[in-house]
Amino acid sequence: MTQERTEDRLLQKALVGVGRLFFTLFVPVTAFFIFFKIFIFLRDGNAPQLVMTLIAIVWGVGGVAALYFLGYWLISKLSGKWNKSLLPYLFVGPALVILAWYLFIPTLRSLYLSFFNDTSMEFVGLANFLYCFTDEDMLISYRNNLIWLIVGTSFASGFGLLIAILADRSKFEKISKILIFLPMAISFVGAGVIWRFVYEYKPAGEDQIGLLNAIYTAFGGTPQAWLMIQPWNTVFLVFIMVWMWTGYAMVIYSAAIKGVPVSLIEAGRVDGAGEIRIIAAITIPYIKGTIIAVSTTILIITLKIFDIVYTMTGGLFDTDVVASMQYKQMFAQHDFGMGSAIAVLLFIAIIPVMYLNLRQFGQQEGFK
Amino acid sequence: MKKRKQRVNSFMVNGLLLFLCLVWTVPTFGLLMTSFRDRDVVSKTGWWTVFTRPDQAELTLDNYEQVLSGKTITLVDSKGNQQTVKGDNLTRAFLNSLTVSIPAVVIPILIASFAAYGFAWMDFPGRKVFFILVVALLVVPLQISLIPLLRDYGRLELTGTFLAIWLAHTGFGLPLSVYLMYNYISQLPRSIIESAIIDGCSHFGVFWKLILPLSVPAIASLAIFQFLWVWNDLLVALVFIGSKPGVEVLTQRLLYLIGSRGQDWHLLCAGAFISMALPLMVFISLQRYFVRGLLAGSVKG
Known part of the structure; x- marks a missing residue:
């Protein structure tokens, strides 16, 4: 039971x-x-x-x-x-x-x-990388990317600093900062349309509908097809990025400038320094760390720049950059080996920044 | 404070500032004006003639009607001429962009918030190593992932689906999201979390009922970030959506318009403005949060 x-x-x-x-x-x-x-x-x-x-x-x-x-x-x-x-x-x-x-x-x-051929079936050793360092189009893309890095970073960062300093001393600070900041919300493709229109070219004799040629001809120049003049066309593309990212730099610099102790500036004034001297000798050294951080961020963006080139010229007239070459290898040539090799190059280029990030993180001690 | 804002040379300062502001805004303004001008005058005279010769302005909404419509439509111009044109169906692309953007913003933030809480308030083997990995991945260029992922997607038959692009944006947005959310969540006072746990609340409950509501400021700034990034993205869409017409997003359609209608500035300008309208609205109304997010440190791969 x-x-x-x-x-x-x-x-x-x-x-x-x-x-x-x-x-x-x-x-x-x-x-x-x-x-x-x-x-x-x-x-x-x-x-x-x-x-x-x-x-x-x-x-x-x-x-x-x-x-x-x-x-x-x-x-x-x-x-x-x-x-x-x-x-x-x-x-x-x-x-x-x-x-x-x-x-x-x-x-x-x-x-x-990256060590394999276009269909990833056959081992080719370093052949893809060899091509990357000998092919003429690739070499041009490095040159262009270098222009992007130097011109883009220095101008976006420089204009950002200039505007932040100006706005700090103006009673139109708020509105001017919003206007400069606004392009950050626009896509590279949208910005591409805006600037293609600015650079638009019509033969001499016709009414120019592009703003740049209209101004240029008003001052007596003959209309130019700006995006076809090598190698300056890359600079014209870089300025689209500068236009978009200056606002970013400005916002961060602006906050940093407001953090400069008033007592330091007062002391400078008492010693008889003019405004420009104060900016050069007090403000800029004080926000040096911020300038490095902002410039690094913009540097990374210019290194990977793709959308502007692809939208504006599609890489024609020798405007290709490394990322657009990678895209071309991937989709136009269907060469996955070469596409991977170029991506690896981009990755290697970014390693120093990664190292700095990790080192800074290690020093922070915030992570217990 | 007054001395600091001493307006030395205020004329020069304001003049230079005004000039820079003009350089920065006039291109966009020109685009906006052109999008409202009649198709016949756009290619013949500059948009500034609207102000220099207002009698010939001929403003219209036809351009918007044409780019938004999915069908063939008949437009009547100011002289009464009828014209049949094919629409560019940006309405569909707009909805696709929304379908891509909303989950591609919410999903990574949710996943990142969970992870950030785990890293900040829980102890487990590998915690430090995994977080260092997150920091290392912050700046990795996404180009390095495109080919391997394309192969995976091909095998899983994911290419051209919304899920594919949500996951891609989640993956590429996660390092920054985890990093920013960790910075915020780890700064919340320990006592709040500990007392909730003592009261018998599980980690899961603490997270939903306490941490998420407290993190709204961080979530807001991250959301704007991610939204602008996803909405404005071209590369990820090109690679993982490809040319699937039903799924194409605005940036892709706009790129296509540039290719096929490169000289039809009245349509390009209207199309570009449609693609810009929503992010501009979000940006202007939530600027405060966006700036806060920027200042919290931002490098994205």
């Missing part, structure tokens, strides 16, 4: 256990199934655009949040010890997996692929 009871109870326990397990498995499986079904619907579905937009947004955002809840629910089913050691990975795990998949591992894979 008692034995039967215990057996009954054991059976009951087992059933409950199996039921629980089944339920624990059933929930995630169903969830994934629903995610997948909606994904297929989004990929192949034919509902009106607005409906698709809404479903896609809810699916994408809600899906990710749901995954976290699901993960938490599963972990909370585990015993205390497991729960405690697994929970941190629920928090950082998804980010680490995505970082590994999208940035860390691809870096190694690109390095690997």
Whole structure:
């Protein structure tokens, strides 16, 4: 009698256990199934655009949040010890997996692929890199990228500093800063349209509709096709970037300038220094660290510049840069080996900045 | 304070500032004016003639109608001439841009906030190594990932789907997002979090009920950042959406317009302005948060 009871109870326990397990498995499986079904619907579905937009947004955002809840629910089913050691990975795990998949591992894979041919089937050793350092178009792209780095960084940073200093002394500070800052919100493609229009060329005799030629001819010049004059055309492209990123530099410099202690400036005035002297001898040395940081950020942007060149000239008239050469190798030539090799070069160029970042991080001591 | 703002040579300062402001705004202003001008005059006279010869201005909204419409439409100009033109369907591209942008902003911020909380307030093996990895990845150029990811996407049949581009923007935006969110979340007072845990709240509960609401300022500035980056992106869209017409975003359509209608400035200008309108609005209304985010340190790969 008692034995039967215990057996009954054991059976009951087992059933409950199996039921629980089944339920624990059933929930995630169903969830994934629903995610997948909606994904297929989004990929192949034919509902009106607005409906698709809404479903896609809810699916994408809600899906990710749901995954976290699901993960938490599963972990909370585990015993205390497991729960405690697994929970941190629920928090950082998804980010680490995505970082590994999208940035860390691809870096190694690109390095690997750069030693192979266009279809990645045949090992070619350093042939891709050899081409990168001998091909004439590649050499031109290095020259152009160098122009971008030097002209772009110095002018964006310089104009930013100049405007920050001017605005600090003007009663129109607020409005002028907004106007200079505004181009940051515009895409490189949008800026491309704006500046193609400024550089627009019509043969002499016709009315010029491009602003630059209109001004140039008003002062007696003959109209120029600005984007075809080598190598100055690259400089004309660089100025689009300068136009967009000066606002960034200005905002940061402006905040830094306001942090210069008034007592220092007062002391300079008492000693009889003029405004320009104060700026050169007090303000600029004081914000030196900021100037280096801002210039580094702009340097990285110019190094990877792609959109402006691709939109404005498509690399014609010798305006290609390294990133646009990479894109061409990838899509026009379908040469994955060469495309990877050029990407690796970009990566190598950025390593010093990465090193500086890490060193600074190590010195911070903020991370215990 | 008054002395500091001493307006020495205020005429020169303001004059130079005004000149620079003009150089910075006139190009955009020209684009805006052109987008409202009649198609026939745009290619013949400069946009500034609207002010020099206002009698010949001929302003119109036809250009917007044409670039936005998905169908063939008939336009009537000021002289009564009828013209049938093909629309460029930027409406669809606009909606696609929205579909790409909203999840591509929310997803990385959510994932980054979780990770930032983990790094800031939880202890686990590998914590320091993983965070150093995040800092190292801050400046990695995304070009290095394009070919390997393209191969993965090809195998998973993801190319040309919204999921593909959300994930790509998430991956490329994560290092900066984790870094900025960590800087913010790790500065929150320890006592708040500890007392909540003592009260029996789990880490998960603390995160949803306490940390996320407290992090709204950081989230706002990061969201504007990521939104501008995603909305204005061209390269990632070109690589992972390709030329799939139903999914193409605004920047891609605009690039296509430049290629196919390179001299139709009335359409290009209207199209460009449509692509700029939303980010400009977001930017102007939320500028404060954006500046705060910039000042919190920003280098992106």
